[in-house]
Amino acid sequence: MNLSRLAASIAESPTLKLNALAKSMQAQGIPVIHLGGGEPKNKAPRSAVEAASAYLAAGDIKYTPSAGSLSLRKAAAEYTENNYGRKAAVENIIISSGAKQTLYNLLFTLLDPGDEVIVPAPFWVSYPEMVRMTGGVPVVVPSSPETHIPRAEDLLGAVTARTKAILLNSPNNPSGALYPAELMEEIVRFCERKEIWLIADDIYHKLVFDGLRAPNPCAFTGRGVEESRLIILNAVSKIYGMTGFRIGWAVAPKAVIAVMNNIQAATTSCNSGVLMAAAEAALKGPQEGVGELVSLLETNRNAILASLAEIPGVRVVKPHGTFYCLPDFSAFGKDSLTLCSFLLEKASVVTVPGREFGAENHLRLSYCGSRADVVEGVARIRWALDPASPKEIRIGDKTAVRDW
Ligand SMILES: Cc1ncc(COP(=O)(O)O)c(C=O)c1O
Incomplete structure (x- = not known):
């Protein structure tokens, strides 16, 4: 097709692609845990929602x-x-x-x-x-x-x-x-x-x-x-x-x-x-929500670091901000894209390959979801990667068997 060379050279957004794949797995009833997200789960401030509603209600858009x-x-x-x-x-x-x-x-x-x-x-x-x-x-x-x-x-x-x-x-x-x-x-x-x-x-x-x-x-x-x-x-x-x-x-x-x-x-x-x-x-408007978000994310950050520490071979630099961390998985001998697909397929966990961020052999993990998801998501990653893990685990209402 006769497209602009520059436009055609722009890569597909890897995160959006992963989101779409995770959504289609969820639609099939697979209990996917999403550690790839780029947005906190908190609601927009009430002041913002009310201002938008009032603007809309005035009808002069x-x-x-x-x-x-x-x-x-x-x-x-x-x-x-x-x-x-x-x-x-x-x-x-x-x-x-x-x-x-x-x-x-x-x-x-x-x-x-x-x-x-x-x-x-x-x-x-x-x-x-x-x-x-x-x-x-x-x-x-x-x-x-x-x-x-x-x-x-x-x-x-x-x-x-x-x-x-x-x-x-x-x-x-x-x-x-x-x-x-x-x-x-x-x-x-x-x-x-x-x-x-x-x-x-x-x-x-x-x-x-x-x-x-x-x-x-x-x-x-x-x-x-x-x-x-x-x-x-x-x-x-x-x-x-x-x-x-x-x-x-x-x-x-x-x-x-x-x-x-x-x-x-x-x-x-x-x-x-x-x-x-x-x-x-x-x-x-009121700014308390920002502080509440920070303490929630900090709790999740602590939870993800503690969970990652239980996976032998994984190294992670302690993040001091955002809601991401970038653990090093080079000990597992797979490039980040292969590892990411492996974890999605075997453990139903969405991660983002470090390669997209200029950090091959790493995965970006988000802890902007619930603490329970963060802990379970990392536990599933451990199960998939650590040969000392039990042969079987429950993922939703199914038993996943480690056959690799
Ligand atoms: C570093 C950085 N800059 C900019 C953005 C985009 O922000 P916005 O949603 O306001 O366009 C993101 C979103 O993930 C980001 O991580």
Whole structure:
């Protein structure tokens, strides 16, 4: 078929593919445990649901300003000041359909063909694809397997004359790693000095455990938003349990936002007023839900670490944030895609192959579901992999027999 070479080169989303497979197994009555999820199970804040309902009830559902409603941009500016100490005008903010579209529009705005974007591994699966789609070249920098955090010299040593941006995500999907303040400081100062864009995808910044706080990148630049090379991305998706509302935003110099706005106007016109009303209410409403989510995730994190510790040969770096961990399964001699399919077939557990995140021989496991699912899911993985396990276990109302 005569398709665009670039478009045809974009890989199918592995997570969505796995979700579809798990759903079809569930439809056949197989009690699949999903450790591949990318969204917490908590309900959206009541304030958000009520605001969306009121907007809908008014019945005036029309186009909105393409950069986002003024009141949500103001709320995002306030959020930025409260959480990052960074003063931003509404012209420094654009609202888009989740952090995903925000990042896509940003890369489209920043990159000329052949421009390089440095992406530390492990990385969120969409980064390299988005960089390629917008004409850029992703330059993947490996991290230490002991920490899943890149060394400053490796990251900054990868910078060339073609480097346009560095793309950071801490706390990190897929590893849960939290970059230390010293590393963040070094990267921020380097980027400001060399005039390289530093994109901080901060979508998980409040989902941090052990009494820690995510280091604030804005604390390390003496520059205000207009002069700075540091661009912050955020969304209501993960921290408010509002993935389906599809609202995210960027905080960047006005000239960058203006071009992102032109791209948005030319592609999607604008965001839905219903969803923006909900996001605004989440930002302005009671915030207790965020703390409750963090403690639930921290309990699940502890449960998954304890369960993984019982599988001989598995090593895992303790995650300090998000709702993912990235255990190393190299002791089992299967590549991550084969292992992932094996676990789905034999133990009815969905995991995500580390290969998709630049971490071959690892699996990404989510602990955003129930604690019971986390514990049972890992117990099934152990059963499938540990030769010392009993020959049979019950999976739902069936007996699974270990015949491999
Ligand atoms: C690191 C990272 N950035 C961005 C996104 C996308 O967020 P949104 O749902 O707001 O588009 C995700 C979702 O999984 C993510 O993990």
